[in-house]
Amino acid sequence: MPDAGRETVRDRNDDDARRTERDPGAHSEPSSGGAEQAVETQGESPLVRRALSAAVSRETPDVITPPLEQPEGPDTPIARAAQAAVAMQNGQEEWPRPKACRVMTVANQKGGVGKTTTTVNLAVSLALHGNRVMVVDLDPQGNASTALGVDHHADVPSIYHCLVEGRPLAEVAVEVEGIPNLLCVPATIDLAGAEIELVSLVARESRLRRACEAYDSDELDYILIDCPPSLGLLTVNAMVAGSEVLIPIQCEYYALEGLGQLLRNVELVQAHLNPELQISTILLTMYDGRTRLAQQVADEVRSHFGELVLSTVIPRSVRVSEAPSYGQSVITYDPGSTGALAYKDAAKEMAYQNSGQVQPAGTEENQA
Ligand SMILES: Nc1ncnc2c1ncn2[C@@H]1O[C@H](COP(=O)(O)OP(=O)(O)O)[C@@H](O)[C@H]1O
Ligand SMILES: [Mg+2]
Numbered sequence: 001m002p003d004a005g006r007e008t009v010r011d012r013n014d015d016d017a018r019r020t021e022r023d024p025g026a027h028s029e030p031s032s033g034g035a036e037q038a039v040e041t042q043g044e045s046p047l048v049r050r051a052l053s054a055a056v057s058r059e060t061p062d063v064i065t066p067p068l069e070q071p072e073g074p075d076t077p078i079a080r081a082a083q084a085a086v087a088m089q090n091g092q093e094e095w096p097r098p099k100a101c102r103v104m105t106v107a108n109q110k111g112g113v114g115k116t117t118t119t120v121n122l123a124v125s126l127a128l129h130g131n132r133v134m135v136v137d138l139d140p141q142g143n144a145s146t147a148l149g150v151d152h153h154a155d156v157p158s159i160y161h162c163l164v165e166g167r168p169l170a171e172v173a174v175e176v177e178g179i180p181n182l183l184c185v186p187a188t189i190d191l192a193g194a195e196i197e198l199v200s201l202v203a204r205e206s207r208l209r210r211a212c213e214a215y216d217s218d219e220l221d222y223i224l225i226d227c228p229p230s231l232g233l234l235t236v237n238a239m240v241a242g243s244e245v246l247i248p249i250q251c252e253y254y255a256l257e258g259l260g261q262l263l264r265n266v267e268l269v270q271a272h273l274n275p276e277l278q279i280s281t282i283l284l285t286m287y288d289g290r291t292r293l294a295q296q297v298a299d300e301v302r303s304h305f306g307e308l309v310l311s312t313v314i315p316r317s318v319r320v321s322e323a324p325s326y327g328q329s330v331i332t333y334d335p336g337s338t339g340a341l342a343y344k345d346a347a348k349e350m351a352y353q354n355s356g357q358v359q360p361a362g363t364e365e366n367q368a
Pocket of ligand 1: 316339
């Protein structure tokens, strides 16, 4: 016997989220909006709420059924969403794997520009398409660990132990549940002190590099490093560890401020510590296609960085911001949502960068 009261709240919750997805401005904080509070007042445990949320139809609930009979059907957003949801259940196409492990630092000293979201969702997308990936959480807040559902309370062996005590990465990396081929090295609050502790240690800028080199990187295709919002020793360690920097840029007015400082830091690391370092990829995040400002920021970034900017832009999407509270990436939380499709497209572009293979034609849905 279904519980009628709960049904109503669920429906309302879902409608509300869908409305917000179309019009993020409708709520200032959608994920903590009234509907969710209403669910809470039902006295449900977090587990029940989680199960409910997984069971309710998500962003594209009414699209998964009818068009499936026509696999070669029109390439509409609805068809894409349906295909993505089905692909998630039935296994995925394989993307090219790089010849050697790509170590990519996801950096931007601004907070809240989408570094963690980008790291996590690219990593999950790549892993689900045949690449072996390790996420290194280098932010003391441990947001990437949370988003991947990896335990990071104070006693957990973490990246701190690798950096400060020289413990091998292999000892602290854990498998991410439900995503084969994806490992995560968690960050705990200990890392907050590492910035200072590192100062007096030998080879303080290259400790992460040593840890990565000691790991048998033949076993990995990507190491993605999620940096804290600063340009301190942790970020420098990340830039010394790899040869690629991926910069997420939020499509907002202030986004370009401070970028000069980041570029200067990359040049300094190039000049003194890691000549191989280059900015390989720029990803535009939280794009709101309804505003002229977002388009202007996108144009400006493209005119400055040209080919480095991925064609795919990541739209603002409520699903993207909800996913971490379920210990999930948006790719698994709601594979047919606009945010999941965009991150999948961005990861695919990355996989085809320098692969020598031509990327199969896609859609231009998430391009700006
Ligand atoms: N495309 C997006 N749409 C909506 N919210 C987003 C999107 N990308 C990130 N967010 C949210 O914005 C906030 C900051 O993102 P985060 O990835 O943590 O940034 P950073 O790691 O740079 O500090 C988080 O609450 C995240 O859920
Ligand atoms: Mg972060």
